Amino acid sequence: MLSRKRRKRGAKVSATYANRAFSEPIPKYEIPNNGIGPDVAYQLIHDEMNLDGNPFLNLASFVTTWMEPQAEKLIMETINKNLVDQEEYPQTGVIQERVVNMLAKLFNAPEKNDYVGTSTIGSSEAIMLGLLAHKWSWRKRREKEGKDTTKPNLVVGADVHVVWEKFAKYFDVELRLVPMEHGRYTMDVEMTKELIDENTICVGAVLGTTFTGQIDPIKEINEMLVDLKSAKGLDIPIHVDAASGGFIVPFLYPNMEWDFRLNQVKSINVSGHKYGLVYPGVGWLIFKDKEFLPEDLIFYVNYLGSEEATYTLNFSRNSAMVIAQYYNMLRLGKSGYKAIMKTCMENAKYVAKEIRKMSVFKLTHEDLKLPVVTFYSIDNEISVYEVSRKLRERDWIVPAYNLPKNAEDMHILRVVVKENFSRDMADMLIGDLKRAVDTIKGECIVRAPQKKKSSQIHNKIC
Template sequence: MVISTTAGDRADHFLDCTFASRYVRNPVPKFMMPATSQPKEAAYQIINDELMLDGAPRLNLASFVTTWMEPECDKLMMASMNKNYVDMDEYPVTTELQNRCVNMIANLFNAPIGAAETAVGVGTVGSSEAIMLAGLAFKRKWQHRRKLEGKPYDKPNIVTGANVQVCWEKFARYFEVELKEVKLSEGYYVMDPVKAVEMVDENTICVAAILGSTLTGEFEDVKLLNDLLIKKNKETGWETPIHVDAASGGFIAPFLYPELEWDFRLPLVKSINVSGHKYGLVYAGVGWVVWRSKEDLPDELVFHINYLGSDQPTFTLNFSKGSSQIIAQYYQFIRLGFEGYKNVMENCMDNTRALKEGLEKTGRFEILSKDIGVPLVAFKLKDSSKHTVFEIADSLRKFGWIVPAYTMPANAEHIAVLRVVVREDFSRSLAERLLSDIDKVLNEIDTLPSRVSMKAAHVTPTVDEGVNASEGMVKPGKKSVEEIQREVATYWRNLVERKRTGVC
C-alpha cells in the first residue's frame, strides 16, 4: 500500500517532530512501520512530544491507581524490568518474594493459616485477572458438586450488586456465567445483602461483595451477607460461598477499621482479591488473589510445567509478565510495615475529610460517599436544573484536573455525580487548590446561560417533547421535566466524552 504525501494527507498519516530537523527531515508514518531507521534522539523526541498532551497522572482524580513511589523503589523496578516472572527457576528470589507477599496479604486478611504455613494465592495483572481466577475456582467447585449430585451444571450464576466493576461483567461473559445484579436505589448505592440472598438459587456459584464501591467508595456489609447466607444454606442444603472484591478497600480496612469483619474471619468468605496498584501503593498493574485454604482452589486449575528448568505450578491467565511490580510490592511491605500503611491511609482520610468539608461549605453540593470506606468524595449538585456535573468536569480540565462525572447504575440512573479519589500523593495543598478551582468554575458557569433550559427550550409548556440524549434532537412523546433533565444531562456527558476522545 502506498500512502500519499500530499498536504491534505500529511496530517492524517504522518507525524512531524518539532526538533526532527536536527536529525532527520523525513516525516514518520503513523500507521505503517518506517522503511528506514532514525536516530534514537529523534525517535525519543517524536514520542515525547505526543505524550506531552496526556493528562498529568497526579491530577487524574478519576483513578485509584498509584501515581507516585519513592525513588528507591523506582530503581528496583527499573533494575528488574528485564526479568520475566514466569521463569521461576531462573529467578527463584523473585518467586520467593511473591510467595512472601501472598503470605503477608493472607495474614493481613486473617486467613486460617499458621505462622509457618504457606498461604494459597498468586500475584496477578491487576484485580481483573484475580477476579477471573477466583470466579473460575468457584465455577469448577460448583460443577463438581452438581455432577456428584447428578444435577445439571450448565447454568451457573453469580449474584452481585449493580455497582460492581466491569471486570465482573467480563468474567460472566467470557466464562458463560449469568450475572444476577441487585439493583441500586436512590440513597443506597451498594448491594443490599437481603436482596442479594433472595436472588441466590441452587445455580449460584458465589455471591460477590465489594469492599470499596467504585461509585462511592462505600464498603458493603459482608458480615450481614455472611450471616444471611449461612441461614439460607442451612435451610436449603446449598453451599453458596462469598468472594470479596477488595480491590480498593483491601489495603484500607485492616489499617483503619481493624474491628470490621469482612475477611476470612467470616466462614463463607472463600477468596479475596486486592489491587496492589491501588492502595497497595504500587504502580500499575499488580493484583493479588488469596484463598482461605487449598480445598477452595481445585487442583485441576493448577498447571505444572517443566520446560523452563524445573517443575513449576502455575494458575494464571497470563503467562509472561514483568517482575518489577511484585518486587515493588515487597518493597512497600517491608519499607512501610503495618505502621507505615496505617499512617498513609490515615493521612488520605484526613485529606478526604478536608475536601468534603470544603465542598459542603460551598452550599452547592450533596455528599454521597460515606465516612467509612475508601478515601474518596462522591458528590452531586443540589440543584441541577440549570447546570450539570458534566459541565463542571469539563471546565475543571482547563485547570488540569481530571474529575470524572457519571450517572449511577440501574435503578439510580437519574443521579449524576462527580468523584475525587484521594491517593497518597494528593496533598492537603492540592485539595485546597482543587477547592479553589471548583469555586472558580461555579462562578463561571453561573454567568453562562442554562444549558438545561437551552435544550429544553424546544419543549412545549405541556412537556410534550423529549430530548434525544445521543443527538440533542427533539423527539415526540410525553415526558416529565425530570426525565428531560436526565436526558439533557446524558447529552452533555456524551458531548464532553466525544470532545475528549476527538469524536465529534
C-alpha cells in the same frame, strides 16, 4: 578562530531538535523504512506524551501515580525478568510467595504458612480467576450429586466493576444483579437472598465500590449465607472484591470483619497498583484455603526442589511490579501503610467538608470509609459534566458519570484521594471547583487584569 578540523566536526553536530526528523512527517500507522537516532526518537515520543493528562492531577484513577526513587530503581532492575520464568528467576517466585503469605495473613486467613494465591496483572484477572475457581467447584459438586450443571449464576450488586459483567459473559455464567436505589448504592441483603439458588456459584461483595467508594454489607451477607446453609444446605461462597479497600481497611479499621474471619468468604482480590501503592500492573488473588482452588486448575512448576502452584490467565509479564510490591511491604510495614492511609483519609474528609459547604453540591453518602469523595449537583442545578470539563481546563482530571440502573439519574463527580494529594492540592482543587461553579452559573466575568485598585474591581476575575 576554529581550525578546519574543528569546523568540520562542528558542522556534523546537530542539536536534537534541529534533526531532520523534526521537519519531516513521522509515519503513524506503519513502520518507517529507516530508523532515527535514539535521542531523536526519545524526544519525539516524549514530547508527544505531553498531550496526555498529568498523572499527579489525575483524581479519576485509583491507580498509583508516584513511587519512591528506590522502588523505581528496583523496578528498572527487574523489568527485564519474565515473571513466568520461575526456573530462570527462582528468587522472584520466592518473593511472590512471600507477598501472597503476607496478604493472606493481613486478610486474617486461618493460621498456617503455605497460603494459596497468586499475583495477577490487576484485580480484573484476579476476579476472573477467583470466580473461575468457584464455578469449577460448583460444577464438580453438582456432577457428584448427578445434578444439572448447565445454568450457573453469580449474584452481585449493581455496584460492581465492569469486570464482573465481563466474567459472566466470557465464562458463560448468568449475572444476577441486586439493584441500587436512591440513597442506597451498595447491596441489599434481603434482595441478595432472593436471587440465590442451588445454581449460584458465588456471591460477590465489594470493599470499596468503583462508583462511590462504599462498602457492601459483607458481614450481613455472610450471616445470611450461614443461615441459608443451615436452613437449606446451600453452601455459597463469597468472593470479596477488595480492589481498593484491601490495602485500606486492614490498616484503618482492623476490627471491621469483612475478610477470611467470615465463614463464607473463601477468596479475595486486591489491586497492588491501587492502595497497595505500586505502579500499574499488579493485583493479587488469595484463597482462604487450598481446598477452594480446584486441583485441575493448578499448574505445577518445579523449582528449587519444591513444587510451585501457578494459577493465572496471563503468561508472560515483567516481575517488576511484584518486586515493587515486596519493596513497599518491607519499606512501609504495617505502620507505614497505616500512616499513609490515615493521611489520605484526612485529606479526603477535608475535601468532603469543603464540598459540603458549597450549597450547590451534596455528597452521595456521609460515612466516608475510603478516601473517595463522590458528590452531585442538588436538583441538577449545574451539569457535573460541565464541572468536569471546566476542571480539566486547569488540568485536574475529575470524572463525571451516572450511577447504574435504578439510580441512573444520579450524575456524580468523583475525587479519588491518593498518597500524592496534599492538603495544599486539596485547597487548590476546591478553589478551582468554586471558580468552575461560578463560571458555569454565569456569575463570573472573564476579563483581562486592569490597572485599577483591587477595590475598584467589582466583578470577580476568574
